[in-house]
Amino acid sequence: MSTQALRPTGKVLPEHARAHHRSMVLQHLFHTGPVSRADLARATGLTRVTISDLVTSLQTDGLVTELGAAPGGRVGKPATLVGLRDDAFQVVAVDLTDDEHMHGAVLDVFGTVVERRSTPLDGRTGDAVVEALIGLCRDLVALATYRVLGVGVASPGVIDASGTVLEAPNRAWYEVPLAALVSEALGLPVHVGNDANAAVLGELTYGGASPDGLLALTVGEGVGAGIVLDGRLVAGHRHAAGELGHVTVVDDRDDVDDAPLGQAQTCACGRRGCLETVLSVPALRRRVAGLEERAAAVALASVGRRLGIVLAPVVSALNLADVVMSGPAELLAGPLRDTALATLRERTMPVISEGLSLRMTTLGEDGALSGAAVLVLSGQLGVS
Amino acid sequence: MSTQALRPTGKVLPEHARAHHRSMVLQHLFHTGPVSRADLARATGLTRVTISDLVTSLQTDGLVTELGAAPGGRVGKPATLVGLRDDAFQVVAVDLTDDEHMHGAVLDVFGTVVERRSTPLDGRTGDAVVEALIGLCRDLVALATYRVLGVGVASPGVIDASGTVLEAPNRAWYEVPLAALVSEALGLPVHVGNDANAAVLGELTYGGASPDGLLALTVGEGVGAGIVLDGRLVAGHRHAAGELGHVTVVDDRDDVDDAPLGQAQTCACGRRGCLETVLSVPALRRRVAGLEERAAAVALASVGRRLGIVLAPVVSALNLADVVMSGPAELLAGPLRDTALATLRERTMPVISEGLSLRMTTLGEDGALSGAAVLVLSGQLGVS
DNA sequence: AATAGTAAGGAAGGTCTACTAACAAATATG
DNA sequence: CATATTTGTTAGTAGACCTTCCTTACTATT
Numbered sequence: 001m002s003t004q005a006l007r008p009t010g011k012v013l014p015e016h017a018r019a020h021h022r023s024m025v026l027q028h029l030f031h032t033g034p035v036s037r038a039d040l041a042r043a044t045g046l047t048r049v050t051i052s053d054l055v056t057s058l059q060t061d062g063l064v065t066e067l068g069a070a071p072g073g074r075v076g077k078p079a080t081l082v083g084l085r086d087d088a089f090q091v092v093a094v095d096l097t098d099d100e101h102m103h104g105a106v107l108d109v110f111g112t113v114v115e116r117r118s119t120p121l122d123g124r125t126g127d128a129v130v131e132a133l134i135g136l137c138r139d140l141v142a143l144a145t146y147r148v149l150g151v152g153v154a155s156p157g158v159i160d161a162s163g164t165v166l167e168a169p170n171r172a173w174y175e176v177p178l179a180a181l182v183s184e185a186l187g188l189p190v191h192v193g194n195d196a197n198a199a200v201l202g203e204l205t206y207g208g209a210s211p212d213g214l215l216a217l218t219v220g221e222g223v224g225a226g227i228v229l230d231g232r233l234v235a236g237h238r239h240a241a242g243e244l245g246h247v248t249v250v251d252d253r254d255d256v257d258d259a260p261l262g263q264a265q266t267c268a269c270g271r272r273g274c275l276e277t278v279l280s281v282p283a284l285r286r287r288v289a290g291l292e293e294r295a296a297a298v299a300l301a302s303v304g305r306r307l308g309i310v311l312a313p314v315v316s317a318l319n320l321a322d323v324v325m326s327g328p329a330e331l332l333a334g335p336l337r338d339t340a341l342a343t344l345r346e347r348t349m350p351v352i353s354e355g356l357s358l359r360m361t362t363l364g365e366d367g368a369l370s371g372a373a374v375l376v377l378s379g380q381l382g383v384s
Numbered sequence: 385m386s387t388q389a390l391r392p393t394g395k396v397l398p399e400h401a402r403a404h405h406r407s408m409v410l411q412h413l414f415h416t417g418p419v420s421r422a423d424l425a426r427a428t429g430l431t432r433v434t435i436s437d438l439v440t441s442l443q444t445d446g447l448v449t450e451l452g453a454a455p456g457g458r459v460g461k462p463a464t465l466v467g468l469r470d471d472a473f474q475v476v477a478v479d480l481t482d483d484e485h486m487h488g489a490v491l492d493v494f495g496t497v498v499e500r501r502s503t504p505l506d507g508r509t510g511d512a513v514v515e516a517l518i519g520l521c522r523d524l525v526a527l528a529t530y531r532v533l534g535v536g537v538a539s540p541g542v543i544d545a546s547g548t549v550l551e552a553p554n555r556a557w558y559e560v561p562l563a564a565l566v567s568e569a570l571g572l573p574v575h576v577g578n579d580a581n582a583a584v585l586g587e588l589t590y591g592g593a594s595p596d597g598l599l600a601l602t603v604g605e606g607v608g609a610g611i612v613l614d615g616r617l618v619a620g621h622r623h624a625a626g627e628l629g630h631v632t633v634v635d636d637r638d639d640v641d642d643a644p645l646g647q648a649q650t651c652a653c654g655r656r657g658c659l660e661t662v663l664s665v666p667a668l669r670r671r672v673a674g675l676e677e678r679a680a681a682v683a684l685a686s687v688g689r690r691l692g693i694v695l696a697p698v699v700s701a702l703n704l705a706d707v708v709m710s711g712p713a714e715l716l717a718g719p720l721r722d723t724a725l726a727t728l729r730e731r732t733m734p735v736i737s738e739g740l741s742l743r744m745t746t747l748g749e750d751g752a753l754s755g756a757a758v759l760v761l762s763g764q765l766g767v768s
Numbered sequence: 769a770a771t772a773g774t775a776a777g778g779a780a781g782g783t784c785t786a787c788t789a790a791c792a793a794a795t796a797t798g
Numbered sequence: 799c800a801t802a803t804t805t806g807t808t809a810g811t812a813g814a815c816c817t818t819c820c821t822t823a824c825t826a827t828t
Contacts, residue, residue, distance in 0.1 A: 006588065006768040007595060007615045008407040011429045014784050014815070017396040021786090024392045038805055045395045050786055052806065076804025077794040158735065204390065211391060213621035215701070225701060231391045234613055236703025237597035238739045247700045248731035269733055313694045314701045316631045317599070317609060319620025347632035349653055351542065351624045384390040398785070398813050405814090422776055434815055436777065460775025461823045 018054075021046060023382025025054050026063065026084070030109075030383050034067050034083030055082055063088050063381075084109055089149040092140040092188075093372035094133060096155040097195045097220055099170060104136045105366075106144045107373045111206045113366065115143045125172035133178075134185045141186065150189035150380050151182060152372035154198035156224070160239045163192035191375035196242045197233055198371030199361075200226030203324045205374045205384045207363055210321035215314065217244070218367070219284075219327030222276045229318060244314075245276040249306040261302045275310055278303045284331045297335040304336035308343025315356060316348050326361040333360045402438075405430060407766025409438050410447065413468045414493075414767050418451050420463030439466055447472050447765075468493055473533040476524040476572075477756035478517060480539040481579045481604060483554055488520045489750075490528050491757045495590045497750065499527045509556035517562075518569045525570060534573035534764050535566060536756035538582035540608070544623050547576035575759035580626045581617055582755030583745075584610030587708045589758045589768045591747050594705035599698065601628070602751070603668075603711030606660045613702060628698075629660040633690045645686045659694055662687045668715045681719040688720035692727025699740060700732050710745040717744045 024044050029035070032043075037055055041048040058064040067081040086109050094104040099121065106115040119136045121129065133153070141148050155178065157168025163179020165171075183190040193201075200216035203209040209216075211231040218224045223245035227234040234241045250264040250273035264273035265283075277283060284303065288296040311323065325332050341358040348356075361367050378384040408428050413419070416427075421439055425432045442448040451465040470493055478488040483505065490499040503520045505513065517537070525532050539562065541552025547563020549555075567574040577585075584600035587593040593600075595615040602608045607629035611618040618625045634648040634657035648657030649667075661667060668687065672680040695707065709716050725742040732740075745751050762768040 005615050006585070006612070006617065006762055008404050008411055008766050009615065011408070011815095012396065012401040012404050014398070014401070014786090014813095017398070017401060018785065020392050020396050024395070027392055036805075047787065048806065049788090049808090053786085073796070074804080075796045075802075077792095077806075079805060201390070210621065212619075227701060228390070229613065229618055230616065231389050231393065232614065232616070233390060234702060235596070237594065237705035238703055238735065240735045240739075241701065241703040243700050243703065243733060243736055244697065246733035246736075247697050271730075271733070274733075310697045313628065313631050313697045316627050317611060317625065317698045317702075318618060319622055319625040319627065321621035346655075349627060349630035349655070349658075351622065352627055352630075355622045355624075378390055382392050395786090397787085398815090402814065420776075431816065432777065433779090433817085437814085458775080459773075459825050461777075461821095463776060 019382065021050070022054055022058065025051065025058065026381050026383045029064060029082070029084045030377075034081040036070055036079030036081060038079060040082070086110070087146055089147045090114060090144045091149050091373045091376045092137055092144065092151045093369050093376070094136060094140075094151070094153045095195065095198075095369045095372060096129075096133070096153065096171070097218075097368055099221060102133060102136055103369060104140050105369055106140050107370065111370045111373060113369075114145070115140070117143070129171050129173070130176065130178065130181055134182055137182060137186055141188070148188055150191060150376040151186060152198070152375040153178065153182065153190065153192045154195040154368040154372040154375075155192060156195050158238070158240050159192055159194050159197075161235065163190065165192070166239060189376070189380055191372075191379045193372070193375050194224070194226065194239075194242070195368045195371075196224030197226040198369075198375060199224075199326060199367040200228050200324075200371065201233070201374040201378070201384060202363055202367040202369075202371030203322075203361060204228050205377070206370050207324060207361060207367075209324055213319060213321035215311075215318075215320055215323045216361070216367070217323060217325045219279060219325065219332060220281055223279050227318070244310065245280075246271065246274045247310055248273045249275045249310050250278060261306065275306070279307055281328060281331065284328075284336075288331070300331065301335040301339040304339030305343045307336070308340040308347065311340065311358075312344055312347040315344060316352050319352060319355070321355055321357070323356070323358045324361050325359070326363070326365075326367045329360055403766065405434070406438055406442065409435065409442065410468070410765050410767045413448060413466070414761075418465040418467030420454055420465060422463060424466070470494070471530055473531045474498060474528045475533050475757045475760045476521055476528065476535045477753050477760070478520060478524075478535070478537045479579065479582075479753040479756060480513075480517070480537065480555070481602075481752055483605060486517060486520055487753060488524050489753055490524050491754065495754045495757060497753075498529070499524070501527070513555050513557070514560065514562065514565055518566055521566060521570055525572070532572055534575060534760040535570060536582070536759040537562065537566065537574065537576040538579040538752040538756040538759075539576060540579050542622070542624050543576055543578045543581075545619065547574065549576070550623060573760070573764055575756075575763045577756070577759050578608070578610065578623075578626070579752045579755075580608030581610040582753075582759060583608075583710060583751040584612050584708075584755065585617070585758040585762070585768060586747055586751040586753075586755030587706075587745060588612050589761070590754050591708060591745060591751075593708055597703060597705035599695075599702075599704055599707045600745070600751070601707060601709045603663060603709065603716060604665055607663050611702070628694065629664075630655065630658045631694055632657045633659045633694050634662060645690065659690070663691055665712060665715065668712075668720075672715070684715065685719040685723040688723030689727045691720070692724040692731065695724065695742075696728055696731040699728060700736050703736060703739070705739055705741070707740070707742045708745050709743070710747070710749075710751045713744055 037051045041051040065085045067083045070079040091107045101118045103118050105113045158166040165173045165176045179190045179192040199218045203216045214228040216226045225242040225244045265277040267274035267277045287299045345353040421435045425435045449469045451467045454463040475491045485502045487502050489497045542550040549557045549560045563574045563576040583602045587600045598612040600610045609626040609628045649661040651658035651661045671683045729737045
């Protein structure tokens with residue numbers, strides 16, 4: 001059984017193959033650092049001739065440069081190192097997850113934040129948010145010290161492949177072609193993705209997570225998840241993959257002895273017992289408010305158990321390698337995580353749980369932001 | 385955000401592009417039936433010239449043939465229909481799901497069973513099963529009336545992309561390179577896949593299920609699932625995706641008022657309360673044995689509720705379009721399915737549940753068998 | 769019946785891409 | 799110092815698809 005697409009889709013022109021090979025070279029340089037042309041040839045399976053040709057074209061485009069002779073005295077002609085230029089471009093990224101402020105940044109090739117700017121939303125919705133977003137992007141573009149490769153936006157809501165926000169109730173956006181609007185205003189390539197999907201891309205690219213079975217769980221005002229399988233983002237039938245926040249986890253019929261968790265709460269979505277009613281920053285803060293440490297740990301553990309119960313079927317169905325959580329570490333990193341992992345191990349078979357890790361992100365608060373940058377790298381250069 | 389692979393993998397040679405385009409043409413003919421070259425050009429985006437060239441090469445290989453003029457008097461030169469030859473080849477498929485018998489068949493291009501043969505396992509394990517399998521395949525190859533394109537095998541267990549069975553405890557197979565062994569013995573291409581994965585391929589190709597969010601749940605001695613997302617089979621980090629049978633669903637701490645379900649049972653895997661302890665043919669038969677119809681319906685509904693609870697996180701995380709069940713309809717198709725679907729709708733948000741269907745297979749018992757045939761079609765021709 | 773318009777399919781020629789083969793340059797090793 | 803090894807380039811070849819132009823065959827109109 002091969003891992004290729006089951007159903008061939010779309011024609012492949014020579015130029016597409018060329019772009020693919022360029023991406024392979026960039027990808028290798030991006031993750032491995034400077035190497036020789038001969039090494040690139042061995043890594044990609046292409047010939048040295050073809051690699052030389054590709055490198056020349058990448059040099060012409062200013063993306064890579066020669067970096068002198070490789071150290072280490074081996075037999076044969078010394079290799080010339082080729083590496084990504086760190087002054088080739090920068091990327092503008094904006095994270096719209098927060099309901100109060102838009103957080104933006106200029107990042108360099110390696111995902112390091114060079115400049116930050118934020119704008120308060122001040123209760124704006126709809127077109128006014130789009131206006132404010134464009135303004136913030138203009139400011140950030142002006143702050144960039146090199147060419148801006150593109151703009152990446154991580155937004156809550158359901159977003160399709162073209163960067164149209166199908167629905168984002170918190171911003172009062174419905175069928176808003178956000179990518180097209182911002183791109184039109186700035187004259188730059190713009191890529192828009194769901195914030196949880198951006199977060200998972202951030203983990204994949206900058207967090208060192210596994211490309212063949214990764215789920216990134218973002219806990220903020222609500223809960224969202226992004227999933228990468230076999231190196232591909234899972235979009236879902238209607239672009240709504242990862243909507244784990246409104247799965248029922250507290251059931252009035254169960255849990256009579258799960259005293260710490262209490263009764264099912266009504267959720268903002270109108271239903272009862274959703275994951276978000278227990279696993280969100282406000283809900284967790286309410287839960288631990290005024291409790292002494294031991295009691296707080298028990299309370300967080302009971303939420304962790306529910307998380308484990310929800311994740312167990314997902315982890316089993318997909319045979320995931322990594323689950324990465326982001327959000328306030330003081331709430332998530334301790335008993336909540338430990339209990340979630342223990343519950344996952346209890347409730348899945350060994351072949352599944354043995355290969356699994358559940359951990360906090362190493363990207364801090366910038367998961368979605370750097371993921372938005374990855375949207376640009378991936379969309380413009382095929383690098384992630 | 386594009387749907388392309390985030391990380392470019394593997395070089396693309398011109399011959400690969402050519403093979404891809406050949407597959408596109410075959411795929412279109414396979415699903416749409418005979419069409420003109422001009423229609424193929426419009427459908428694929430390739431030019432009429434290129435399509436003519438591809439069709440010529442497919443004719444040379446005996447896979448397609450001209451079928452005379454297209455009916456319907458429109459302006460212009462009448463089109464010549466091109467179609468898949470139904471005498472081009474046949475496929476041999478074997479389903480090893482059953483612990484008692486190996487079920488094999490010869491199928492034509494369109495997945496119709498032409499001949500069937502079965503062999504009792506008689507308690508054999510290990511190499512003896514491989515021997516018996518090879519024998520059955522030989523018989524089936526001899527029964528074929530046209531060239532045999534290849535052999536497809538659907539087996540329980542964890543199977544990697546090369547067709548090596550990493551572990552299949554029921555057959556006492558560990559690290560058995562089954563595809564290589566059978567291929568060596570028969571001199572034919574052999575593709576081996578997990579039985580649940582084969583079943584989902586069967587649903588995809590012959591069951592008309594959605595390619596962008598499909599889960600096929602197979603209920604037999606145990607429970608297995610195969611998943612197709614964005615037209616690709618989900619393999620999992622360690623090739624164990626779909627192992628839903630041993631997720632805990634009955635919890636001694638919960639369910640106090642879920643009287644019909646009873647206490648958690650010990651599972652063959654040594655843990656307690658696995659899905660398989662309530663959702664498997666033996667477990668379901670035990671549960672309804674001796675019950676009158678109403679009581680049986682209540683008992684089946686309680687299992688359906690558990691199934692819904694397990695599926696809710698998976699369906700939400702992946703935003704699935706179709707969940708297709710196979711197994712004994714008298715157990716699965718009634719209250720069990722209805723309750724599972726109702727529970728799914730209760731426990732997921734509308735954007736998820738509105739796009740979801742949960743239904744019985746239309747392929748009867750032959751899901752895995754025809755899926756094994758799809759392994760061959762997909763592997764040899766790129767058609768599914 | 770003659771003419772115009774439309775569509776299918778094929779032939780010729782050009783471009784792009786990556787390959788193979790052969791070679792020059794530069795170094796370590798015996 | 800001669801030889802083996804490795805890097806990177808040059809030159810030529812082959813595959814695949816494209817654009818352009820042409821013939822064929824049919825419908826619609828005068």
